[in-house]
Amino acid sequence: MEQDQVSMTVEGYDGEEAIMEDAAGSETDEHFARFTGMVNIGEESREYEGLKKAFLAGMKEHARDTQVIAIYKNSLSTLPMKARFATFKAFKDVISHKNGGQGNANIMCAWYGGSKEEITQIVSHGFGRYNGQSHGVGIYLSPTNFLLDGLEASRADENGMRHILLCKVIMGKMEVIPAGSKQRYPSSEEFDSGVDNLEAPRRLVVWSTFMNSHTLPTHILSFRAPSSTTLLMNRIGEIRNLGFVSVTALHLTMVKFLGPAKGALISRTYDDFVKRRVTVVQLLQTVRQIAGDDQLLLEIFKSSMDKRVARSSRRTCTAQAAAELRRR
Missing domain, CATH: 3.90.228.10 (Phosphoenolpyruvate Carboxykinase; domain 3)
Structure with missing residues (x-):
């Protein structure tokens, strides 16, 4: 079989090694x-x-x-x-x-x-x-x-x-x-x-x-x-930085992203958190398991935050409009 070279380019590694060539080093340990x-x-x-x-x-x-x-x-x-x-x-x-x-x-x-x-x-x-x-x-x-x-x-x-x-x-x-x-x-x-x-x-x-x-x-x-738990805690830190998200907003967003079945699981887990049956770490570990993807979880939280901001903006605009009418 022809020994064709396919270049390997990785950040920090600019060598072009032939995949088919004999690899340097010892046999598999x-x-x-x-x-x-x-x-x-x-x-x-x-x-x-x-x-x-x-x-x-x-x-x-x-x-x-x-x-x-x-x-x-x-x-x-x-x-x-x-x-x-x-x-x-x-x-x-x-x-x-x-x-x-x-x-x-x-x-x-x-x-x-x-x-x-x-x-x-x-x-x-x-x-x-x-x-x-x-x-x-x-x-x-x-x-x-x-x-x-x-x-x-x-x-x-x-x-x-x-x-x-x-x-x-x-x-x-x-x-x-x-x-x-x-x-x-x-x-x-x-x-x-x-x-x-x-x-x-x-x-x-x-x-x-x-x-x-x-x-x-x-x-x-x-x-x-570091263990996967340490890596997860970093993700939790990212999520915490997003601020508070209501159970209702999060549940609605979860249903949109994950469907009714997983959304219901998320909702029940949050109910346990509200009733102090689980800690915030246990909560987010469970949510992560259900969502199955950390970045998706972050996107869901961000989407929930966007909804909250949008509702807040609408309330602010409504209040401003009412105040303007009263002035008139």
Whole structure:
């Protein structure tokens, strides 16, 4: 099979490594005995340093408390891996041609967090399920500058380590998918993938029908970092900064975004909070579990805040109009 080079560009890492070339470093260690085809990159290599730098940059304020343990590279040493690479390359060429020529496949690097077991299955067999539905139903990956969004799905293994996949993603021509959409396919032949925002996307949405043709896992990073609880508390801090949101406004917005069933669950949870049966941390943890997506949760709170501000503005305008009539 031709050893075609696909460039790797990650913030903080400008090297162009051939995916098909032999990866530098030792054979897979005992922690990844089941990660068939992955090899350990030596810490002295430029590739290791570039990826580590990019990863820690994405960790932002958590970087100093994060330790990169190892970085593993997809060496494409098995027949299924070679087949998936060939499929990825073929679709890259198809999308590029469809969109007007070479370079228009719009390949991006993105992170995918998960448990050790899930990442094992993805590397060995490919993606088997969608992991998001806040902006359409598909595989959600996080751009390099929003690493923390994808990190929350990672889980510590039996050794206390967490793992995250770095993938190449064929995005092609992207379309904006509104929050709450149940879209599962491109809206037309014009588009190839979805995002939540064209200018600064936090979610790269690969439709489930393309999940193993438009994504190519290239590296696994193993690390130790603050727990998901710590990361959640940061999200809670963001939500608290939005101010108070009434139960009624939040419930109505939840129903709009999530549907009546989940909206009713949210309402019951807030009733427990009002009756002091749960704490604010327990409340937001439950809401997060029901919503299934932290950024969607923030959008729901913001939407509720917007409604409150709009109602306040209407009341102010009405009062001003009444005062003007009295003056007349």
